[in-house]
Amino acid sequence: MPFTIAIIGRPNVGKSTLFNRLVGQKLALVDDEPGVTRDRREGEARLGDLEFTIIDTAGLDEGAKGSLTARMQEQTETAIALADALMFVIDARAGLTPNDRAFADFARRANKPVLLLANKSEGKHGEAGAMESYALGLGDPIQVSAEHGEGLSELYDALRELMPEPVEDDEEHTGDESVTEEDFTKRPIRVAIVGRPNAGKSTLINHLLGEERLLTSPEAGTTRDSIAVEIDWKGRGFRVFDTAGLRRRARIEEKLEKLSVADALRAVRFAEVVVLMLDAQNKFEEQDLRIADLIEREGRALVIAVNKWDLMDGKGGQISALRTEADHWLPQVTGVPVVAVSGLMGEGIDRLMAAIVAAYAVWNKRVPTAALNRWFEQAVDANPPPAVSGRRLKLNYITQTKARPPSFVLFCSRADAVPQSYLRYLINSMRNVFELPGTPIRITLREKANPFAHKRKRPS
Numbered sequence: 001m002p003f004t005i006a007i008i009g010r011p012n013v014g015k016s017t018l019f020n021r022l023v024g025q026k027l028a029l030v031d032d033e034p035g036v037t038r039d040r041r042e043g044e045a046r047l048g049d050l051e052f053t054i055i056d057t058a059g060l061d062e063g064a065k066g067s068l069t070a071r072m073q074e075q076t077e078t079a080i081a082l083a084d085a086l087m088f089v090i091d092a093r094a095g096l097t098p099n100d101r102a103f104a105d106f107a108r109r110a111n112k113p114v115l116l117l118a119n120k121s122e123g124k125h126g127e128a129g130a131m132e133s134y135a136l137g138l139g140d141p142i143q144v145s146a147e148h149g150e151g152l153s154e155l156y157d158a159l160r161e162l163m164p165e166p167v168e169d170d171e172e173h174t175g176d177e178s179v180t181e182e183d184f185t186k187r188p189i190r191v192a193i194v195g196r197p198n199a200g201k202s203t204l205i206n207h208l209l210g211e212e213r214l215l216t217s218p219e220a221g222t223t224r225d226s227i228a229v230e231i232d233w234k235g236r237g238f239r240v241f242d243t244a245g246l247r248r249r250a251r252i253e254e255k256l257e258k259l260s261v262a263d264a265l266r267a268v269r270f271a272e273v274v275v276l277m278l279d280a281q282n283k284f285e286e287q288d289l290r291i292a293d294l295i296e297r298e299g300r301a302l303v304i305a306v307n308k309w310d311l312m313d314g315k316g317g318q319i320s321a322l323r324t325e326a327d328h329w330l331p332q333v334t335g336v337p338v339v340a341v342s343g344l345m346g347e348g349i350d351r352l353m354a355a356i357v358a359a360y361a362v363w364n365k366r367v368p369t370a371a372l373n374r375w376f377e378q379a380v381d382a383n384p385p386p387a388v389s390g391r392r393l394k395l396n397y398i399t400q401t402k403a404r405p406p407s408f409v410l411f412c413s414r415a416d417a418v419p420q421s422y423l424r425y426l427i428n429s430m431r432n433v434f435e436l437p438g439t440p441i442r443i444t445l446r447e448k449a450n451p452f453a454h455k456r457k458r459p460s
Contacts, residue, residue, distance in 0.1 A: 002053045003053065003085070004053040004083045005052055005087055006080050006082070006087070007019055007054065007055065007056055008079075008103070010099040010103060012091070014119040018087070019041070019056035021146045022046070022054050023043035023044065023054060040056065041055070041228075050156065050159055057075065057080075080110050083112065085113040085114070086114045086115070087114075087115050088104065088136075090117070090133055091129065092118040092129035092133070092141075093129055094129065100136065101135075104136040104137070113162055114139070115158050116139055117141070117142050119145065120145060120146075121143035121144060121151060122150055126143065130143050188239040189236070189237070189360050190239050190241070190272045190273070191241065191272070191356055192241040192270070192273075192300075193275045194274055195276055195288070196245050196247065197246075199277040200277060200307040200308060201277050201343075202242050203343035204277070204307065205231075207343055207344070207349060208233075209231060229242070241267040241271060243264035244261060246261055246264060247261075265294075268295060273303060275303045275352070275356065276304050277305045278307065279306075280311060280340070281308065281312075283325075284325060284326075284329050289329055292333070293330075297440075300363075300405075301359040301405070301438070302438055303356055304336055304338045304339070305341050306338065306340045307342065309340040310342040310345045312340075326338050332440075333439070336437065337359055337437070362435070363406075365436060367434050372408075373397065373398075375429070375433050375434070379425075393412065393413060396412055396413075397411055398411070405439050405441065406436060406441050406442070408441075408444070409446050410446070413447060414447070415447045423443055
């Protein structure tokens with residue numbers, strides 16, 4: 001089991017900045033506004049030769065029972081229960097506050113080792129606040145600057161004393177072990193859940209996990225960070241990313257929402273399969289179509305989940321109508337899987353997970369060269385490319401260059417003259433013949449080299 005440390009403290013003392021510093025990536029959103037972090041976020045941290053799991057938490061703050069603030073604190077309490085040790089962070093420049101003193105008592109009651117970090121101690125400005133922190137009774141403060149990376153050697157020394165000695169592996173690893181196909185299939189599938197605000201993304205993931213892991217609220221915009229959770233479904237691993245709701249760009253004004261949207265878009269680029277969640281009562285709105293088009297342009301496998309299905313009247317034929325509607329509005333991913341679900345009631349979850357696995361398989365598919373050549377000849381014979389400016393276009397052959405998504409190179413004459421409509425015809429034909437529903441398909445045109453181009457023209 002890895003050693004786990006939870007970062008705790010009042011809002012806006014630099015917990016997320018410290019988290020990003022230790023994991024070596026800007027995973028957590030950081031802003032001057034207090035209370036940016038809401039859900040707890042885990043990451044694999046490294047400091048020198050020390051490796052451990054770090055948990056970023058919401059700022060400890062008091063709130064009425066049942067309120068969003070109170071549930072944020074419950075998330076922090078869960079992180080403390082899961083941790084082996086705590087990093088209690090204060091703002092050295094601001095000095096001690098009543099909240100620091102109150103939550104220092106809270107940290108002591110956890111009965112776990114506590115490292116007291118006086119953050120923002122760069123220069124001489126944090127000296128007084130660091131000295132004040134002795135009054136908390138949590139031992140000597142470690143003066144650090146998460147923003148500038150100062151004081152990390154002192155933090156390393158404190159962690160080295162706290163953490164258990166690493167266990168040496170009996171087997172020696174040469175470092176040249178190749179990744180087999182079996183290892184590849186055992187890797188978790190990276191899945192991003194995206195959609196408009198309040199579509200029920202966090203509720204669905206909580207049902208998959210069987211616990212209230214992510215904060216949910218009737219208020220739109222509850223999720224800010226893209227939070228990754230590990231899920232096991234019928235022996236198959238998934239790494240699922242909950243993301244902030246994506247509104248139209250014209251309606252995004254606050255800096256924090258811009259950061260949340262940018263984080264959600266990064267999750268889409270990192271994912272292998274993206275689940276676009278629609279509201280059953282307001283499906284296929286303009287913003288839904290924009291998000292689907294973004295996913296297709298990023299080349300990710302797409303699954304559409306129509307959530308809140310428990311609120312529909314249950315008339316027959318609605319699922320078929322949904323699939324027809326999806327093909328009408330999203331012709332660039334014809335055949336995309338559409339699954340009706342209820343994140344709150346847990347309906348359709350197995351169908352959704354099966355659709356994700358199937359979409360992932362299609363996204364990784366390679367077409368045999370012989371079959372591809374036979375299809376290409378038949379497709380061109382059935383519908384030859386149109387003549388452009390009175391000159392016939394010659395299509396020579398096609399080959400698949402890679403999967404994830406399926407990508408092909410078409411060798412031809414005058415690549416710039418091939419109409420987009422003809423490429424759509426080839427893509428749709430390929431999608432039907434080779435059973436590639438819903439996945440993006442890429443065709444790159446390349447002109448075949450002219451073997452006589454280097455010869456000079458004969459003088460007349």
